[in-house]
Amino acid sequence: MLPKGANLQKIREGKRTYAITPHLPGGFIKPEVMQKYVDVSKKYGGIMKLTSAQRIMITGLKAEDIEAIWEDLGMQPALGFANCVRSVKICPGNAFCKRGKQDSIKLGLELDKRYIKKEMPSRIKLGVSACPNSCAESYVKDVGVIGTDAGWDIYVGGSAGAHPRLADKLIEGLNYDDTLRIIEIVMRYYQKHADIERIGQFIDRIGWEKFKTDILAEFYGEKSAVVEPKVPQTEAGEKIVPLPGGLTEGSLVFGDAITADSVISDIIRVYPQTVPVFRSFGMGCLGCPSSAGEPVTQAAEIHGLNLKELLAALNKVVPANK
Structure with a gap:
């Protein structure tokens, strides 16, 4: 069992080290909280690491120290599901940047409040950029938002990693309220219809036109084009069947035993x-x-x-x- 609120980082000569990553909405942190990070890192021999998700990870920790570390920080463990909204990355926006077209901080913090750690079919990352420079990497986020003079443009299906994918533009020029509304529609649709797959994989499986048509139909109040898929069954009536789509690099087929080499x-x-x-x-x-x-x-x-x-x-x- 993992220590509460920690992730396994390394196993060296049988010894395990762990990391904790407290949630910092938008990467904003007060000096007194930063000082707690420093004190805890020194006390327990940890190393502080700035993450790409605008958080501060403390790594190199022992399992038996994790509970005391959370107490010393004065924080509740960062709980959540493994497959959930992992981060909402936010650029400085027009509050701090001369190129900012929109208030990315206001929108980003609201998205963080609504969705962070919310369970999803797979891990999900959001990015909010106040201009097309996309400093929050919105083009490679599952849901990316980019500010323009006309409002917010919404992108979906982006990801980095081993199988990078640029996001598709869903709609453009939205105001603040409509941006929140269409993102809510995307999240609900994804939760209801996706398997264990990122949004980009889900889109590639069902087709961009279907995804876009269904989302925009609900957004504009039209009759939904969603067709509920039929779930095939085995001869015994069991609903244990191969899931369509998704990343796959192996050769396993239904009926095979799982081996050490199975992907x-x-x-x-x-x-x-x-x-x-x-x-x-x-x-x-x-x-x-x-x-x-x-x-x-x-x-x-x-x-x-x-x-x-x-x-x-x-x-x-x-x-x-x-």
């Missing part, structure tokens, strides 16, 4: 019922780009797990092995 993304695509098993072993980030080409043996090694125990647990829920 994580293939396993959850073909056998979605294995998701709770992975999570019970502390492997929650199943939407992570790394899982696309990562075999079970490598994942077990990285997470410090017993490979035989993990494989046995996974194959217990595979129909062919019942």
Whole structure:
């Protein structure tokens, strides 16, 4: 079990070190809070690291110290689901930048308040940039917002990582309230219809025209074009079927046993019922780009797990092995 509010960082010679990353909306921090970070890092031998999500991570920590560290910081552990809204990156906006077209801080903090740590089919990142320079990397975020003289342009489906994808422009020139409204529609649609896949993967699977048509139909108050997909069943009536789409770099097919060489993304695509098993072993980030080409043996090694125990647990829920 992971220490509460911590992530496993390294395993060296059998010794594990952990990191905590308290939530800092927009990357704003008061001097007295920063001082607590410094004091805790010194006391417990940690290293402070600025992250790409505008937070401060303290790494190199021991499991037995984690609870005391949160107490010393005077903060509640950063809780949330592995597959959730991970970050809302915000540029300085027109409050601090001469090139800013819109108030990215106001919009970004509101999005952070509404969505941070909210459970999603996969990990989700948002970016709010006050001008087309996109300093918050909005073009490679799952939901990106970019300010112009005419208002906010909305982009969806971007991602970096092992399988980078530029976001598609959904709509442009929105005011503040309409921007919040269409993002809410995107989030609900994604939650309802996606598998364990990033928004970009989801769009590529169902098609951009369908995604855009359905979102804009609800935004403009028209009749929704969403067609509920039929869930195929096995001969026994079970709804255990391969999931369509998603990143895949392996060759696993329905009916195969899961082996040490089976790729994580293939396993959850073909056998979605294995998701709770992975999570019970502390492997929650199943939407992570790394899982696309990562075999079970490598994942077990990285997470410090017993490979035989993990494989046995996974194959217990595979129909062919019942």
